[in-house]
Amino acid sequence: MSLRLFNTLSGQLDELTPSDGKTLRMYACGPTVYDYGHIGNFRTFLQVDVLRRTLHLLGIPVRHVMNITDVDDKIIRNATAAGIPIAQYTAPYEQAFLEDLDSLRIERPEQLARATEHIDRMVGLIQRLATAGAAYQAEDGSWYFRLSSFPEYGKLSKKDLSGMEDGARVDLDEYEKDSARDFALWKAAKPGETSWDTPIGRGRPGWHIECSAMAMEYLGDSFDLHAGGEDLMFPHHENEIAQSESVTHKPFARHWMHVRFLLVDGRKMSKSEGNFYTLRDLLLKGYKASAIRLALISVPYRHQLNFTFDGLTEATNAIDRLRTFHQRLITGSFAPGENPALQEAAKKAQADYLAALSNDLNTAEARAPIFDLIRAANTAIDQSQLLAGDRDAILAVLARFDAVFDVIEDHDAEPTRRALEWAEQAGRQADVAPELLARQSFTDEAVDALVAERTLAKKQRNFSRADQIRNELAEKGIVIEDSKDGVHWKRK
RNA sequence: GCACCGGUGGCGAAGUGGCUAACGCGCAGGUCUGCAAAACCUGUAUUCGCGGGUUCGAAACCCGCCCGGUGCUCCA
Known part of the structure; x- marks a missing residue:
């Protein structure tokens, strides 16, 4: 089966395949590490994660490059305010970003690329642009891209800029540019700012050239897919195309994927x-990382997602259903053999699941067959008609589901523990939800002891004591079955 | 202003010309249970923002209107 994915460039669903017949080469715009990542950032990274996991499921190897923007205006401003070098300022945020990826079970790209480690490549690209007549230096030493040299500008965002009059809305003098819409490739150093001494002068790279240079460094002049948030389509991605194709005269990325913004409370x-x-805010409120992951990926990437706390609760409960069922399969004992009806149901669920994902990553539709299968299997178990061979077949389907969704296996303790630790270091204890602290207060051993006491009480038909223990545990978020x-x- | 997206049960959300309008969450009743939980069953939209039209047939296509949101500038 192949993946059909909407391509912003062509405006239609196109099949996404590796052009070299082997590995799918993709570039996704990463974070600017000047602060902690928020859930909007992570929706985009999560949807790209869904894409790469789906490709793996379909048997397509991926080479995925992501940039880390560790120099830009905000970083320079904040580092200056703090009186520290930019690298010292960005390091903790980069570290936090990587931790957050882990918390959300977002697979690491094959290649992370820091902007500050690729200055040479960017300078080289600007020099080639200058040679090609597509770049020029302004009086202050900054370099700009000459938009008029690239007639195809606007082909990604479907903008026709030919009618735009220079100077109509922008005061040209202020910019020292030939044309108001020309964008910066290289910003001349200002006193006291971080800068690099290079053959094209002293300064720092513009944001757009960064991605062009690093994408081509690791993926070549032409590659398969470029992804990012919808806001980057214009001007960032448009500029990347202009810079790259002006030098190579080859298509930059064949396929462009844009993830829609999310709303919060509308x-x-x-x-x-x-x-x-931020992700950390939600973890400290007591939401599980898996619930955040599921809530952010369950609405397909091209749709606006309205993020709410009710939505997180719903995701939490849906995950409970998945995990409870999974446990039931693993811990139950089943007679040998196979039930043809369940074998068929498992086969159908898997086919429908894959078909939905292959259809432009329709995660909402992909969930349905999995839940259908769970109901059929639960019914069969209740009637003792699920056999060992069926359990294995169904577990295999769940494994495929989790290969993309990754919420059934419980990895929630670690992100929460890390967030609490961070809150302490960062002086954010006030933001920790009291319920979360209450929940953490019981160790597994303490719960086991109480559960054993309750079981004994039940045997002695001392139901009031048994119920008392159950209520006590329930208050701490522990549910007994x-x-x-x-x-x-289990812990709620 | 220009461009674009959406409005489907209490909530989230699939479905984009033809089987009883998926799935999840919630709620109500039932089965099971000492009681619960879990699980299962039944019920929760005779109908898809509103009004017209096209068609044998529309939630889906066309026209108009109403409402919500987004982009055009740094932004995932």
Whole structure:
């Protein structure tokens, strides 16, 4: 099966295949490490993660490059304010970003590329652009891209800029540019700012040239896919195309994927609206990393997602259903053999699941057959009609589901532990939800002891004591289930 | 202003010309249970923002209107 993915450049669903017949080469715009990542950032990174995991599921190897922007205006401003070198300023945020990726189970790209380690490549690219007549130096020493040299400008975002009059809305004198829309490739050093001494002068790279240079360094002049948030389509990605193709005269990326912005409570997320959340904020409120992951990937990437706390609760409960069922399969004992109806159901679920993902990564549709299968299997178990061979077939389907969604296996303790540790270091203890602390207060051993006491009480038909223990545990977020094969408990 | 996306049960959300409108969450009732939980069953949209039209047939296509959101500038 092959993956059909919407291509912003062509405006339609195109098959995504490796042009070299082997490995799919993709570039995704990464973070600017001047602060902690927020859930909007992570929706994009998560959807790219869904893409690469789906490709793997379809048997397509991936070479994925992501940049880390560790020099830009905000970084310089903040580092200057703090009185420290930019590398010292960005290092903790880069570290935090990588931790957050791990918390959300976002697979690391094959190659991470820091902007400050590729200055030479960027300078080289600007020199080639200058030779080609597509770049020029302004009086202050900054370099600009000459838009008029690239007639195809606007082909990605479908903008026709030919009618734009220079100077109509921008004061040209201020910019020392030939044309108001020409964008910066290289910014001349200002006193006291971080800068590099290079053959094209002293200064620092513009944001757009960074991605062009690093993408071509690791993936070649032409590669398969370029991804990013929808806001980057214009001007960032448009500029990347202009810079790259002006030098190579080859298509830069064949396929472009753009993830839509999310809203929070129906509005665009922003600090001034008071609806701005980092991953760490949510973990400290007591939400599980897996629930955040599921909530952010369950709405397909081309749709606006309205993020709410109700949505997180829903995701939490859906995950409970998945995990409870998974446990039931693993811990239950089943007679040998196969039930043809369940074998068929498992086969169908897997086919429908893969078909939905292959259709422009329709994660919402992909969930349905999995839940259908769970109901069919639960019914069969209740009637003792699920056999060992069926369990294995269904576990295999769940494994494929988790190969992309990755929420059934419980890895939630570590991100929460890390977030609590961070809160302490960063002086954010006040933001830790009391319920979360209460939940952490019971060790597994303490729970086991109470559960054992309750089981004994039940045997002696001392139900009031048994219920008392159950309520006490429930208050700490621990749920008890009595089943035929013993007592299980889990943390909510 | 120009461009674009969306409005499907209480909520989230698939489906884009033809089987009883997926799936998840929630809620109500039932089965099971000492009681719960889990699981299962039934019910939660006779209908897909509103009004017209096209068609044998529309949630899906066309026209108009109403509502919500986004981009055009740093932004995932």
